[in-house]
Amino acid sequence: MEKEHLLSLSATALGAAIKAGKTTAVEAMEAVFGRIGEREDINHCYITVDKDAALEKAAKIQKRIEAGELTGPLAGVPVAVKDNLCTEGMLTTCASRILENFVPTYSAEAVINLEKAGAVLIGKTNMDEFAMGSTTETSYYGATRNPHAPEHVPGGSSGGSAAAVASGECFFALGSDTGGSIRQPASYCGIVGMKPTYGTVSRYGLVAYGSSLDQIGPLAKTVEDCAAVLEAIASHDEKDSTSVRREDTDFTSGLINDVKGMRIGIPGDYFGEGLDPEVREAVLQAAELLKAQGAVVEEFDLSLVEYAIPTYYTIAAAEASSNLERFDGIKYGYRAEDAEGLHQMYKKTRSGGFGPEVKRRIMLGSFVLSSGYYDAYYLKALKVKAMMKKAFDRAFEKYDLILGPVAPTTAPKLGESLSDPMKMYLGDIYTISANLAGLPGISVPCGRDGKGLPIGLQLMGDCFQEKKLIRAAYTFEQSRGEGEK
Amino acid sequence: MANLINDETIEYVGILAKLELSGEEKEAAKKSMGEMLDYIDKLNELDTTGVEPMSHVFPVQNVFREDVVTNGDRSGSMLQNAPDARDSMFVVPKTFD
Numbered sequence: 001m002e003k004e005h006l007l008s009l010s011a012t013a014l015g016a017a018i019k020a021g022k023t024t025a026v027e028a029m030e031a032v033f034g035r036i037g038e039r040e041d042i043n044h045c046y047i048t049v050d051k052d053a054a055l056e057k058a059a060k061i062q063k064r065i066e067a068g069e070l071t072g073p074l075a076g077v078p079v080a081v082k083d084n085l086c087t088e089g090m091l092t093t094c095a096s097r098i099l100e101n102f103v104p105t106y107s108a109e110a111v112i113n114l115e116k117a118g119a120v121l122i123g124k125t126n127m128d129e130f131a132m133g134s135t136t137e138t139s140y141y142g143a144t145r146n147p148h149a150p151e152h153v154p155g156g157s158s159g160g161s162a163a164a165v166a167s168g169e170c171f172f173a174l175g176s177d178t179g180g181s182i183r184q185p186a187s188y189c190g191i192v193g194m195k196p197t198y199g200t201v202s203r204y205g206l207v208a209y210g211s212s213l214d215q216i217g218p219l220a221k222t223v224e225d226c227a228a229v230l231e232a233i234a235s236h237d238e239k240d241s242t243s244v245r246r247e248d249t250d251f252t253s254g255l256i257n258d259v260k261g262m263r264i265g266i267p268g269d270y271f272g273e274g275l276d277p278e279v280r281e282a283v284l285q286a287a288e289l290l291k292a293q294g295a296v297v298e299e300f301d302l303s304l305v306e307y308a309i310p311t312y313y314t315i316a317a318a319e320a321s322s323n324l325e326r327f328d329g330i331k332y333g334y335r336a337e338d339a340e341g342l343h344q345m346y347k348k349t350r351s352g353g354f355g356p357e358v359k360r361r362i363m364l365g366s367f368v369l370s371s372g373y374y375d376a377y378y379l380k381a382l383k384v385k386a387m388m389k390k391a392f393d394r395a396f397e398k399y400d401l402i403l404g405p406v407a408p409t410t411a412p413k414l415g416e417s418l419s420d421p422m423k424m425y426l427g428d429i430y431t432i433s434a435n436l437a438g439l440p441g442i443s444v445p446c447g448r449d450g451k452g453l454p455i456g457l458q459l460m461g462d463c464f465q466e467k468k469l470i471r472a473a474y475t476f477e478q479s480r481g482e483g484e485k
Numbered sequence: 486m487a488n489l490i491n492d493e494t495i496e497y498v499g500i501l502a503k504l505e506l507s508g509e510e511k512e513a514a515k516k517s518m519g520e521m522l523d524y525i526d527k528l529n530e531l532d533t534t535g536v537e538p539m540s541h542v543f544p545v546q547n548v549f550r551e552d553v554v555t556n557g558d559r560s561g562s563m564l565q566n567a568p569d570a571r572d573s574m575f576v577v578p579k580t581f582d
Contacts, residue, residue, distance in 0.1 A: 105562045198542055212541055241548045242541070310525040321502060328503075330575050335568035342580045347505040356513075359504055363514055364521055366501040367494070380528050382538035387531065389539060422520055438542030463542070 006031045011077045011172040011225040018065060018076040025065065025076030025120060028171070029058040032078045032122055035168045044144050045164035047083050048091045049123030054078070058120045065118065073228045073252075075118030080170035082161050083124040084131055085111055085216070086205040090121070094207050095139035096129045098353030099333045108205025109240070110174060110216045110233040117232040122170050125160030129355045130324065131181055131209045133157050134424050135417045138357040143414055148190060149453060152411040155185030161219045162189040172220040172229055176206055178213045179312055180406070180431025183443035186219055187406035187456025190445045192473070193219045194226045197463045198438035199244030201230075202237030208323040210316040211242075213435040223444065223474040227251040230466065246464065254467030259475045260294030262468070265399035267302035270430055276409045282447035282455040283405045286476060290403070293479055295472070302395055302402070304388050305433070309425055311388065312432040313361075314368050314381035320358075321365025327353065360421065385436050392437045396462035401472055405430050406443045406456035430458060440466045444473045446480070490519045 001023040009017065017023050033051050040046065058078070064070045081087060084094045086104035093099045111121070128138040136144040136159025144159045146152040147167035154163040158175030162185035165173050175182040177195035186193025194217045201216040208214060218229035234249040266287055271280060291297045329335035329349030336348035354362070368377035395402060407427055417424040434441040439460050446457035457476065461469045495511050498518075506514060560573060569576035 102566055105559050105566075238548060238550065242543075242545060244543065304531075307528060307531060310527050313521065314525055314528075325503075329568060330577055331563075332566035333568070339578060342578050343503075345578045346503045350503050351505040354504075356510075359502075359506075359510075360514065360517055362502045363495075363498045363504065364518055367498050367518065367522075368525075370498070370501060377522075377525060379538050380533060381525075382540055383533035383536040384528050384531055386536050386539035387533070389542060421517060422524070 001027065003031045003034060007035055007168040009171070010221045012073045012228050014171055015073045015075055015077050019071070025058040025062040026055060028076060029054050029078050029120060029122070032170060039147070039167050039169060042145060042150055043147055043163050043167050043169065044142055045125055045160045045167065045169050046080070046123045047093055047095065047126050047141050047160070050090060054120060054122050061118050061120055070118040072117045072232065074114070074232055077119050077171050078122045079114060079119040080122050080125045080161055080164045080173040081111060082127055082158050082173070082175045084127060084176055084207040085174060086207070087111055087121065087124065090124065092124065092207070093141070094130050095127045095141055096353065096355065096358070097140045097334055098327045098349070100140070101334070102332045104205070106205060109202035109235065109237050111205065113233045113235055114174070119232070125158070125164055125173060127160055128157035129358050130207070130320070131157040131176055131178055132320070132357050132361050134180070134184060134427055135412070136160060136185070137414065137418055138355055140355060145414070146188060146411050149411070149451070152413055152453065153188065153417070155188035155411060157181040158219060159185045162186050162191060162193065165189070165191045165219050165221060172218060172225055174216060174233070175219050176214055176216050177435065178210045178316060179428050179435050182217045182219060183431050183441055183456070183458060184407050184428070186443040188411040188454065190454030191219060191221060192223055192226050192442065192444050193217065194230060194442045194469070195434060195440060196230055196234065196466055197244070197440045199242050200234050200246065200249070202235060202240040202243050204237055204239040210319040211323060212319060213316060223470060223477050224252070224255055226442070227255055227470045248464065248467070251466055251470055254470035255474050256471045257475050257478045258294070259290055259472050262295045262401065262472060263399045264290060264295050264297045264401045264403050264472070265300045265395055266297065266403050267305065268299050269302055269305040270404035274408050274426070275405060276449070278449040279405050279409060279455050283403070283457055286446040286457045287403055289479055290472065290476055293475055297403070300395065300398070303391050304384070305429070307384050308388065308433045308436065309429055311381045311384045312428070312436060313364070313425060314377055315385065315436070317361045317365035318369050318378050319365070321362045321369060324358070324362055329353070357421070388433060389437045392433070392439065392462070400461070400465070400468050402460040404458050406458040407431070410449045410451070410453035410455060434460050438463055440469055442469045442473050444476055489522060490515050
């Protein structure tokens with residue numbers, strides 16, 4: 001198969017082509033590495049790639065496909081994995097200096113599930129350090145660039161995964177979403193990204209940031225790909241105590257081009273101050289399109305939207321400060337030299353191993369959990385979270401889905417966000433509520449701004465309602481047409 | 486509320502977080518933590534009397550299993566990640582005199 005055509009295929013289309021003998025897993029992997037050779041110098045999507053291992057694995061998988069042992073939709077398809085997911089025998093850095101030499105002895109459950117489905121690992125993608133950031137600029141290994149406009153960021157924290165999908169440096173990718181880290185880079189890079197309901201994908205082997213908020217999910221070219229990948233990685237796992245036992249993980253059954261009668265609510269409070277007019281226009285047009293397809297669309301007040309960011313940053317920082325205690329220079333990773341005694345070594349290792357944004361969040365988290373401030377900050381945030389969950393419960397009594405923007409703007413320029421962290425935090429306003437309430441959310445491309453930068457539409461559903469999300473997103477994608485991406 | 490964050494608080498948080506900050510980093514931390522806490526104070530606009538704090542969205546229960554070893558011995562490969570190891574043990578700097 002001709003290389004450019006091959007690289008333009010979606011993951012499931014490639015899987016079907018391999019199955020039909022029109023191409024092979026090896027040919028697909030070679031095409032990916034050809035593209036990496038052409039674009040990686042500029043894009044910098046990856047921290048680690050292993051071409052020899054990938055081609056060897058692809059050859060083995062191809063044999064198993066030909067033998068009829070692997071028949072799933074992702075068999076033979078090259079995949080990129082975010083560098084906070086453990087991969088046995090392959091460097092896993094979390095884009096941090098403190099894990100610069102860490103080679104896990106086991107793989108994350110989601111990665112194992114993908115391997116079982118026959119997907120072939122290309123390498124590990126760049127991200128914000130420990131997933132803390134919204135631009136992929138806090139990576140110790142340098143920033144990733146947006147494939148649509150290299151002077152702009154790809155979003156974050158799963159920016160490497162999103163950029164790799166958008167530039168054809170992989171066919172699909174895994175990311176993690178703690179406050180929007182799958183949906184926002186998907187939006188900035190013009191691809192589809194989905195965060196499932198909390199507990200749907202095992203977090204075993206995902207280096208924890210905010211454990212009550214983290215979920216693994218797919219970044220892909222199409223809604224169909226997203227559904228197929230989610231179906232492959234979702235599983236109940238005894239190794240993750242927050243894993244939910246679900247019988248309804250046949251997500252591809254939600255790929256129905258029909259939204260007749262579906263009730264969609266648009267939170268008026270998502271369209272206030274700070275929203276870029278071009279983003280607003282594109283998202284409202286998307287709502288009109290769904291309406292034209294038969295959905296019942298109306299505006300409502302979600303309430304409490306303005307409290308989402310302070311709630312989120314309190315909880316996420318608190319959990320981060322606790323989760324990142326394990327990085328002490330003893331069991332793995334970087335250790336500072338020339339330290340006098342154990343405590344000095346801890347301090348020097350952590351101070352030299354973590355970047356500024358990680359330190360900022362660890363310190364904030366340590367403070368809000370400290371005695372005397374715990375009730376005023378941390379406990380207060382947990383109470384507001386309960387109120388926000390209630391607000392969503394009320395909304396989902398009336399609506400099947402909530403529709404809004406993914407981010408207030410399109411991708412900012414490199415360097416703009418690092419100078420003003422507060423501004424960067426405010427950019428998470430539309431995505432973080434889904435994490436606080438455990439809801440599934442999907443980002444689908446819905447247009448471009450005047451500069452040609454992609455705009456994303458966000459749909460959120462009630463817990464366990466991924467199929468409704470997939471159905472609406474699929475209908476939108478189909479009725480919008482291929483040419484308009 | 487930002488005046489909560491003085492030099493003393495930064496020292497204290499540094500101890501809790503096990504971080505050693507340079508003078509410049511301390512000043513930057515004071516400023517950014519102050520800004521964040523000012524912003525977080527917005528939550529005080531909400532009356533949360535009687536609201537149960539929610540740590541997990543779904544009820545989380547302890548997951549029990551039989552006390553049987555299921556993973557193999559991987560100490561060799563695990564120790565390969567250690568900055569310093571000897572005789573199947575992690576080596577750490579001196580902990581007492």
